[in-house]
Amino acid sequence: MDVSEAVAIRKSVRAFLDDPVSDEILAELLTKASRAPSGGNVQPWKIYVVNGESLTNLRAHLAASPPVEEPGYEIYPPKLWDPYRTNRYELGEAMYATIGVGRDDTAGRMEQFARNGDFFGAPAAFFCYIDKKMGKPQWSDLGMFLQTFMLLAEEAGLQTCPQEYWTVRQNAVGEFVGAPEEELLFCGMAIGKADPDAPINTLESKRQPLEEFCTFV
Numbered sequence: 001m002d003v004s005e006a007v008a009i010r011k012s013v014r015a016f017l018d019d020p021v022s023d024e025i026l027a028e029l030l031t032k033a034s035r036a037p038s039g040g041n042v043q044p045w046k047i048y049v050v051n052g053e054s055l056t057n058l059r060a061h062l063a064a065s066p067p068v069e070e071p072g073y074e075i076y077p078p079k080l081w082d083p084y085r086t087n088r089y090e091l092g093e094a095m096y097a098t099i100g101v102g103r104d105d106t107a108g109r110m111e112q113f114a115r116n117g118d119f120f121g122a123p124a125a126f127f128c129y130i131d132k133k134m135g136k137p138q139w140s141d142l143g144m145f146l147q148t149f150m151l152l153a154e155e156a157g158l159q160t161c162p163q164e165y166w167t168v169r170q171n172a173v174g175e176f177v178g179a180p181e182e183e184l185l186f187c188g189m190a191i192g193k194a195d196p197d198a199p200i201n202t203l204e205s206k207r208q209p210l211e212e213f214c215t216f217v
């Protein structure tokens, strides 16, 4: 698989098969992903893997924790504006359409949102943290690391879903993984083999055309 193919086939998967993922493959992918660039090579990512028994224990811990907490950061700016607002809206509509959840089906939407808290059934996952004192440039470094990981996972026959959702479970997760007070949870990463029969995995997110986001000066 070349890089173009990995970029083209990677997509966020929201239903996984039970097939286990070994700690060895996760360690290998995370080691390779750490070749991601970061400003000044500070490498600000802090990763906590939950797999097998620890993921089972995390699920039990979450079941006994508040379903929604104050987020650790603002996921989107307030009152998102166009074209970003429309991009987000269209993604949501397309996603709910795959599972037959209508615009007014608040319960159905809440149910799908809550599936984030089960990593969409993934057999493996990690949480990505950053030191609270780090700034915007270091947050962007996390993205480099995460996308590198996701592409490498595709090469290894695994699919993923990055999840900012976890910021609304930040205290429950922090207690479980033992993250120190100075670290902030950015996102989770669901990892496993995509369920090929799950309607939600038919979702193909759109992209703006080049001329919408790029200016050749």
Ligand SMILES: Cc1cc2nc3c(=O)[nH]c(=O)nc-3n(C[C@H](O)[C@H](O)[C@H](O)COP(=O)(O)O)c2cc1C
Residues within 6 Å of the ligand: 010, 011, 012, 013, 014, 091, 116, 161, 162, 163, 164, 165, 166, 187, 205
């Ligand atoms: C940092 C980050 C956090 C995300 N958080 C969530 C999430 O909490 N739940 C979810 O279902 N998708 C989440 N996504 C997936 C996005 O919705 C998805 O990347 C986007 O719609 C583009 O689709 P694609 O990944 O299939 O190409 C997240 C993506 C990123 C990059």
